Amino acid sequence: MQFFDPKKMNIDFMGKKKFFAVFSILLMVLALVSIFVEDVAGGINWGIDFAGGTVVEVEFGKALTPDQVREVVTSQGYRKNVIQRSVLEKEPGKSEYIIRVERIAILSEDDAKKVEKELRDKFGEKLKEFGFNADSGDQLDLRFSDKVTDKEIAKALADIGEKLRMKELTKVTVKHQGRPEEYRYLVLLTGVAEQLKHAFSEKIPGSNPMIRKVEFVGPQVGEKLRNDGILAMLYAILGILAYVAFRFNIQFAPGAVIALVHDALLTIGLFALTGLEINLTFVAAVLTVIGYSVNDTIVIYDRIRENLAKIRSKPLDEVVNTSLNQTMSRTVLTSLTTLLALIGLLIMGFGEIRDFAIAMTFGVVVGTYSSIYVASSLTLYIDRFLKRLQA
Template identity: 45%
Template structure:
């Protein structure tokens, strides 16, 4: 029984000829992301800023954000953000930090309940104090750093140092551009966003390892070909798997983004962006990095962009 193949077995697309475009493009985007991060910043959620988030639903009729904002502002707890959430009868309120104590946050919740409980049902109340928000920032940052270091150590033992460095460069590329995605879209960056970033690290790593494993196999098999030609052969041989995996993952995440609601919106949209970037980086960043780092062909030091007389050229 023949397996269904979306990409013909004899595909010979020359991916490596585009490395002179992908590298400068990714470098420019990464620099712009860093500038954007410091110039615009990110829309940090309550998990990182601290404060109180309250979700309410009108008991009868439609919620009135204007009236809610006026009433909440008169409670004396500073500025309050009020926005519709989900349906027209649902509303979301965000209050800033109330002093340095947890009791001050709880006093705010009690006052809001007293003002709105008659007309609104309280569906969700999240209170994050300054100490907790600081710990969450540290834990989230530490989690990302440990994940990247784990990638480096794993690939160093699994392959060679060139593969480890290439995988870390590709992973950091995806992380930086994902941060840029949050800065541009101003999606709320909260703990689910950290989960999305760690998931993107795993997805990008998995895709990169699949390509690297085939490249290593081809390096041993074709000892008389140039390194760019060997990488092209390896990527073309895994292209069907890469496209099917990325497509099915994208469709599942698209369903989450459309039907999952605002609670997981930042997670699903970040994951969609991360899947696209992870697929791109495994082909156009992680693979060509091996050329510049001098990966060995056949384990005999025949590396670089030197073209052997017998090396077939990959068709664009």
């Protein structure tokens, strides 16, 4: 099946290469400004995967929709959240969700200082150390010089909670740490998971929420994941550079790589400009876009190489135009087929699935464009540059 007859098509793609070169440069500058200048679009909105947060797995005694779960989570102040149905869900009439929110601890650093002051007023010099780290979750590390019972600590924190109006202190779990002669205690506060459990019970009667698992993704882990995602894209681009240079020659490789950088940069810029979350799913989408784009570029490059051997008498501009016209039907059909599947995800998907579809849809359009007006055009410019060096 062909949308365009290569024998009848005669579009002068390369005649407009200067206009589209300027257009591409302007788009890349806009993307860079959106990414690095926070006053323009607020910068990159890092997702929980990269910024850190709490992952809670909850089982409900009744079937709930993702929208119902998201509404309750958002009502607790967690605007940045990810709701995902668990693959472990088996029993009919029940539902299980994995909920990710951006906060690790409910207790803030300022609140912790207030609690420390109240505890020192209560226990005096007996309290030797008070430890709290928001990145470690809702817990306190306490060390005393003399013996203090678990009940005394729990009672003191409950009184402080009522005084400071901190619900997370009214019901705590106190665990002794270290050797018996050491008076060290780990205090587990009512954290994010318990807060969500209470909210579901209150707002959705009969939901009977049960916390199955709680995990924390600290900022350091998030930063490592973010760096690994960036490295994955760089390795993919470098690998493609080596492949194109080996498969064709150095004249073609820079155009393919710059086209990939162009596609990835514009996709990241779109998310920065619109405030959409950048997470591991987004990295997967960008890597897929890179693979799609280079596939389209390789097809065009392969046709250019074939035509260079057949019609050596013609200038390279005409050879590239002929090759683009010959592959246009394949390019359009491939892009439309991919877009049809993505449109379904855009309409029916939600959350990370919808964000993935947005990145892929934009990437397919940009990748098709760059294969023609970035990769192919750069091949001409590099050819002229190499000829000047040889002259």
